Amino acid sequence: MTTSTGTAGRALTARIPGSKSLTNRALLLAAAADGTSVLRAPLVSDDTLAFRAALDDLGVAVETGPDGAWAVTGAGRGPVGGARIWCADAGTAARFLPPFAAAGAGAYVFDGSDQLRARPLRALADALERLGVSVRATGAGGLPLHLSADGVDGGELAVDGGLSSQFLSGLLMAAPLARGPLTLTVRDLVSRPYIDMTLALMRRFGADVTEESPGVFVAAPGGYTATDLPVEPDASTASYVFAAAAVTGATLTVPGLGRDSLQGDLGFVEVLRTAGARVEIGADATTVTGTGRLRGGFEVDMGPISDTFMTLAAIAPLADGPITVRGIGHARLKESDRIAAVAENLAACGVTVETGPDWLTVRPGPVRPATIACHRDHRIAMAFSVLGLRAPGLVLDDPACVAKTFPGFHAELERLFPTQGGSGRATEGGAR
Template sequence: MTIAVPATPALDARIPGSKSLTNRALLLAAAADSTSALGAPLVSVDTTAFREALSGLGVRVEPSDDHLVWHVTGLGRGPVGTGTVWCADAGTAARFLPPFAATGLGDFGFEGSDQLTARPVSPLAHALRLLGSEVTTGPGGRLPLRVRAQGLDGGALTVDSTLSSQFLTGLLMAGPLMRRPLTLTVPRLVSRPYIDMTIALMRRFGAEADETAPGEFTVRPTGYRSTDTPIEPDASTASYVFAAAAITGTSVRVAGLGRGSLQGDLRFTEVLARTGARVETTDEATTVTGTGAFRGGFTVDMGDISDTFMTLAAIAPLADAPITVNGIGHARLKESDRISAVEDNLRALGIRTETGHDWITVHPGTPAPARIVCHRDHRIAMAFSVLGLRAEGITLDDPGCVAKTFPGFHEELHRLFPRHRVPTAGLLVPAEDRS
């Protein structure tokens, strides 16, 4: 499909900090031996929930007045005490904090929203039991989860990471607080870039963590040192403005996301390049420019960057041939069954799709007006908002769910693409008629 390409300079997108980096850095700083400063953290529903959950474990987190820096006073160990921790909708809180609590001393409960309770925690609970902790879960191996903590010895075990890499991440980050080295063997790992990110960040805080053999990770009981850490813009969130540039024939630049990024989701730009977009990555920034073509006719494995598969699938109807995404079975266990949610919404738009357990094929077509069912899932809302820049009559049943990771998403999309329609709730009006 061909689109007109205006000769304009790149627009600088205002992308908030990475949720993945913010919550990992919060935990590592909480376990460190002194006070750490986190620069430009993401301020959103999920990160605020994680920060408040840490407070429930006795960790002091003090935001600056402008929230541009969060000061975290580390415990230098696992938490001590008793209490119930509210995780809200934050999957990272439910997967990262129980291992941290298990390295301490006390009795800690973890509860969450109905949406979070529907997501499994049994692989994590099983691993913690094998490491010597007393752990109970709710029906079906779900929240609420209770940890009676007396520290963790460490040792060797095999981890089921096929449902979520967050289970492995939580155990890895707890490793330096155990009494002896921890060795985790992972027969099959999904979302590998998130593990690489975790290990790189752990090393910044003084941990000794290595992949000692393929699929085998060893962490030594070194503890953590406090460190000041800048937070990169969120690469998953950047996927929406990059995709919007590709389908509108404009150019968008995200500063702070360059060659040295810790985030694997920046590889989404490689997928956009296959559709015909021009991608430039320097040490300082990444720029995507729509070239006037949006090509399909390919299959891509997005298992390692599954948080961005919806971005591609939502705009795939605009391509000139079908696009198939595979390797994404674990996306069915996120905030929603994301494969089914994408399929159902595309079909509501009149777009032909086929799906299997871990794949989806989207055929070209002209989207009809429809109301997108977001399932309280921020990524569904943001992905279909991008399609709405090129398709008439798309609205969202829950535009506010974007606050989970990007409270100002709709405003930023309108700022960058004022000549296009930005889907929200209710009726859409032409950009020139908006106040």
């Protein structure tokens, strides 16, 4: 494997913004807590700002301190009074906030962009209805969603977790606001690490929630207590710079992501280890070093860390053998059909790709210049930007879509891997 960015052997430290998953969960829990919580180093991006604005519509005050921390003042209950809530493109807002509103009182209407309207929400609406909530999903995917709230009694509920773990997370986080205990039994759960994250944060905010047996969760009433929470760097976002180190021969460290991280997507570095990179996971940082060879010839189930499968797929043409990713069928229901989008773009680059309902195989080979169709999907844009470090002539048709989770992504990638003679960079019209 040859390198082309002049970073081989260099020791780099990446500046990764806060986790979107942690930020939006913490915003919801702080909004439900009694008192003022402080979220330190939160992610400031399109999705988290949309979530924050939605909380403002629900009457929850969020203030920004001089150090950039967000102070969230909750009332120790669900919202009251009713509102129209705009979720923009934020799937977490559309999945987390309706159960929170259901635990309050009033008439609420949730809506979002055309992209968000196309994403599935009816399973959540059905679950709320079975809890006695008056709810009506009017769009093809579920939005706009009309909800008339008068609190939730608790009880027992079976949940299908096969489409998105966010449905279960939303119901779990609202459960301590119910009038009685709520037992949630989930089947076919995808992205289990995100449920573990949700449970850990609920307990951090004082909730009494247990997993009585595999897939059976019991939350006691009692609500939440305000807390001070530092937000870890985003492990999904870190996958791009870790992969960049692997394909350029650099040594790259992300501070703040260590062995006790709440984020399952840090497991992506173990996939890079399988692909030949050297990996060190310390107490407070993780380091990946490219070894001069990207190994292929393996299969990996990335269902639990599906937000990072595109990172692997995008660099797979540089490996020395085919790579197959399995367990990712639910990725077809994200911001884009991510399996189809990855296959489409790799094919445009002249790469041989085979796909199935929940799998994708990428065969190694030369990468030709192409325009990358981002489909307004931040992860497509960032993943193919990493391939662009080794493949000159890749052009993103929508580079700005990275603002959903990392507005400064392109500047940080350029800082870490400066463009040098003949090296690639996936850009808009070749601009740098």
